[in-house]
Amino acid sequence: MGAHDHDDTPGASGDDAFNELQRMLRELLAGGGPAGGNFDPAALAQAAGLPGDTAALQGLFASLQRAMQNPTKGIDWSITRRTAIEIAGGGEPSGDPAGALRAFPVASLWLDEVTDVGQTSDAPRAITRIEWVQQSVDTWISLAEPVANSIAAALTDALTGQLPEELSGSIAQFGPMLQSVGGALFATQLGQIVGKLSHEVAAGGDVGIPLFEGPGREGGSLIPAGVTAFATGLDQDAEAVTLYLAVRELAHARLFRHTKWLRLHLITAVTDYARGMRIDTTHIEELARDLDPSDTSKIQELVSSGALIPPKTPEQVAAHSRLETMLALIEGWVDVVTASAVTRLPGADAIAEMVRRRRAAGGPAEHAFGTLVGLELRPRRQREAAAVWRLVAERGSTSRRDELWSHPDLLPTAEELDHPARLLERLGLSGAEPATAEPDDFDRELALLLDGDLPPADDESGSGTTGGSDSIGGSGDDDSRDNLRGEEPTPPPA
Structure with missing residues (x-):
């Protein structure tokens, strides 16, 4: 409602205006649309990147109605859980866990030969997509909550600055309702993201961060249906693909379990980065001037392009660099250890190439964090990190390589990834010849x-x-x- 509209009805009080706005929103959420209007719920859902099927839309609008009628200060994250589980439960069957369970013991033996990072106390598991959602959704919520709060606060501030003075008395009522409805929309979108991810991942470590926490959950996991989907079109033996992915997953699990500080370090870094996000409402207004509200494809393109995400602050640039380096070191180490462990596996090179192509094309992690916080989770510097890990093992030993994970201050820095000679100098390996095994x-x-x-x-x-x-x-x-x-x-x- 603009200021000129309010001037045409000078007798209306602020409370009357608020009640009218609330009535219109109720009609919108009920699917009837305002009087004389042509509200299309499917078009709104398309513009917001939400599901377009009737059942999903009905659930969405029911959630928004509840949020508007009973506004709460926080976000109802049960919407995220419910939406993600519904999406994870659809599609192809869950798959046979027998192949994964056979692969885990062999993968563990192979890893014992190439790394000093020992086994986890938790046994590796074969889980379904729904179990992946149920056991990881709390981590996703903890990562997304700072972004949701930033968006809600920005929208409320923008509304406060744009409403006419006559409606200032309604802000106290309208603010919580707006935050509640906005939070419900964000929770729904997060549920969509997590649910879709469950159909992309093949293992617990595919996202690059430790999603699972708690007793019995940290030993590594494969999703049989995801493994089958990954192997489709590879022209490789299904057992070999399963074994390769099991080696990668157990390497991830060992690293996070052995390096006890690593999970908290990563989660804190991601949430700090997200907490620093600010929604630039001025930039949104400029973009909106030339935007046709009826052109839903243009709106969706605008939202998905990241144009609404403001430029990073200097603090965020520094945080992004730290995250990129850390994630590169993790993935590079896993790549090197996996390559060493699977030397006797037929077709290992072809499977490794598929992993690299999948990553280059944008894997599950890119989709999730690019949508949520505009953060490129998969590090671009992974190949440099892998080369550095190989160099340390060649000039020193695998033990020397693995002991660098004992403290964050010992890990290679971004500068040392750029100039590996500086890392070798710090480790006293500058003049060392590449280590070769003595023949028996x-x-x-x-x-x-x-x-x-x-x-x-x-x-x-x-x-x-x-x-x-x-x-x-x-x-x-x-x-x-x-x-x-x-x-x-x-x-x-x-």
């Missing part, structure tokens, strides 16, 4: 055999041994050599 006796003898450099038999040199059937140069060995060549032994003279 069997390896040395095998190399001699393959090169054709075995020493001559003792009997041919005429030294050292006595004759007889047990001697190296005796007739028994001649017969053995004949047998190895596929020839019949010479019979003894009659």
